Amino acid sequence: MTISKELEELKAYSSSDRCVLSVYLNTNPGDPEQLNGAWKIHLKSGLKRIGEYLKASGDEKEIKDLDEIKNKIIKEMEENKLELHKGVVIFATADGDLWYVNYVQVPVKTNFYWENHPVVEQLEYMYKAYPEAGIIMPSFGEVRVLDTALGFVRDDITYRFDLVSEQWKESEKVDISNRREALKDKTAKLDTRYKVNKSSFYRGMRETIEQLKKKRGWREFHVAGEAEMANAFAESLRDLPASCIYKNLNNSNAEEVVHQVLEK
Structure with a gap:
C-alpha cells in the first residue's frame, strides 16, 4: 500500500x-x-x-x-x-x-x-517533502534504480543490458565493491552502435521505468549520473524527471544516494 x-x-x-x-x-x-x-x-x-x-x-x-x-x-x-x-x-x-x-x-x-x-x-x-520516489542512476550498460518513500530505501534494483537478447534485464545484486569491475568488463564488450545513440539505447528501459512508477506508486522520479548519461536517459523517457543531477552515484551506498539526491 x-x-x-x-x-x-x-x-x-x-x-x-x-x-x-x-x-x-x-x-x-x-x-x-x-x-x-x-x-x-x-x-x-x-x-x-x-x-x-x-x-x-x-x-x-x-x-x-x-x-x-x-x-x-x-x-x-x-x-x-x-x-x-x-x-x-x-x-x-x-x-x-x-x-x-x-x-x-x-x-x-x-x-x-x-x-x-x-x-x-x-x-x-x-x-x-519525501513522497514515493524513484532514483534512477544510468551508466553505460547498467541502470540502477532505488525505490524510496519518506527517504527510506524500499528496494535497490539493477538492470543490465544483455548482449545476446539485446534487452535490459534485472540483474542479481552485486556488491558495490565489485560493481565497478563488472561494469567495466561489460562496457568493453558493447557494440559501438549503441554508444553512438545513447537515447535510443536507453529507450529499452522506458517501459520498465513506467511499470515501476505505477507499481511502486512513485509521485516523482530523479535521474543521477554523468551528464552525458543522465541527459540521454532523461531524453529517452516520456515524462520529465523532477531533477537531473550530474553525479555518478552508482557505486555509492543507498543511504548516501538518498542524501545526495533528495536532501540537497
Missing part, C-alpha cells in the same frame, strides 16, 4: 472515545541531541506526561488504555532498537484496531498526542 493511501485511511479513522495515541519520535543517531540513545528518555518522558494528564482527568478507562498502548510501544521499540533510522511514527489504540508503525529516514520532531483520531499533520508534511 502506498503512503498516500495509508494517509487517507489514517485521516478517515476516528473513535467515539479518546483512545488514539500518536507518537512522533526523533531517533536520528546523527543528531547531537540523540547521543547514547536519548530517544529512550524522550519516549519515556512523553508517555509519562500523557499519563499524568490522564490521571489528573480521572478517566480510568483512558488511563488503562494508555497503559496497554504504552507497553506495546515500548516492546516495539525495544525489539527494533538496532534498526532505527532518523525517526519513527506510531498510531495506536489499546484494542489493536489501529496499529501503525513507520520507521522513516527523514527528520522527525518528537511529539505525543492523545485524541480520538490519529494526528497525521506532521506525517503529511514529511510525505509532501
